[in-house]
Amino acid sequence: MTADPQAATKTGYDADTVASLTADATAIMARYPDPRSGLLPMLHLVQSVDGYVSRDGILFCAEMLGITAAEVSAVATFYTQYKRHPNGTYTVGVCTNTLCAVMGGDAIFDELSDHLGVGHDETTDDGAITLERIECNAACDYAPVVMVNWEFFDNQTPETATALADKLILGEDVVPTRGAASVCSFKQMSRVLAGFPDGRADEGTGAGEPTLAGLKVARERGWTAPESPSRAEPAETGGGAAGETSPPVGTPGSSAERKPATSSDTETGKDKKPGEDAK
Known part of the structure; x- marks a missing residue:
């Protein structure tokens, strides 16, 4: 799928910007079995150009994906990382x-x-x-x-x-x-979020001392996580995976059907909305 030849006119982007965006958007869409799944990173992509999700950016995404501008806007207004007005540097x-x-x-x-x-x-x-x-x-x-x-x-x-x-x-x-x-x-960060690495992923320290403090103490004291039940053991009540147990029938957590116990269990039309006739 490629952009409409009139996309530059419809969006207001110049020809060079449309060509660059189209190449990047095509690469994004190729990552997914359904190209429409690329909308989220594509919104980051247009944000990396405009500094926010502009009207032009929305129209571009709609053109590329063959959906309406309203559908693109519905997504862009849902997530806080997409800005609908110019963002700071x-x-x-x-x-x-x-x-x-x-x-x-x-x-x-x-x-x-x-x-x-x-x-x-x-x-x-x-x-x-x-x-x-x-x-x-x-x-x-x-x-x-x-x-x-x-x-x-x-x-x-x-x-x-x-x-x-x-x-x-x-x-x-x-x-x-x-x-x-x-x-x-902010624009550079938006491009990274669109899925185009900037080569800085391995820089600096990932986990510092406060994060690793618990692990350090556990190693010093020889603490280990409890062993999980052996998956080779048969399930006690059947029907579950090996090593799993099921609650007795009728107890909380049991998947077995519970016999009606109160009048509300058998009341005709109890799940009808107000004004609807009970059947």
């Missing part, structure tokens, strides 16, 4: 979920908001930073965590977070706590 996300909040995430967000003069999902006037409240980043052992274009900055404080933001605004290099050795732009 850097998305600064402050985790304010449970543990990060307890450890100071809300204070960090409030300080950054005051310092930058923007609120959630708003961008500074210079276009440098879009500030976001973010749900759990799976980095609770480093709480509170701030992310810049999905790179980790661990154990932050209001002071370190504002200093980080100032460096980003000034265009200075910043080094994530873990992972890649540098922070790329």
Whole structure:
């Protein structure tokens, strides 16, 4: 499947942009038995060009996949990583979920908001930073965590977070706590999410000391995980896989049919909606 020859006119992209996007989108679609499954990475692709999912990007995806612009928009408006207005060069996300909040995430967000003069999902006037409240980043052992274009900055404080933001605004290099050795732009990050590696996957440290602390203690003390029941043992009640047991019939968890026990079990039309005739 290829783009409509009129796609450049319909989208407003110039011919070179259409050619580049078409080549990349074709590569994305080839990854899937059903090309339509490539819509998610394709939205990241157009975002890597425009800095957000623009009207032109939506029309391009629709043309490539042979679906309507409304269907593309329905997906683009569902996921928060797709931006429907121009995003900053850097998305600064402050985790304010449970543990990060307890450890100071809300204070960090409030300080950054005051310092930058923007609120959630708003961008500074210079276009440098879009500030976001973010749900759990799976980095609770480093709480509170701030992310810049999905790179980790661990154990932050209001002071370190504002200093980080100032460096980003000034265009200075910043080094994530873990992972890649540098922070790329929002557009570059969107291209990576579209499935085009930037060669930085093996940079930096993946798991630091807090993450590995439990493993270290377990090895020092010779702890191992409990052995699972042997799969060679026959099931006690039959019908299940070897080594599995089934609850006795009639007990919680049993898959056997339960005999009616209350009037509601046999009440005619009990699952009808209000106003519907019972049958």
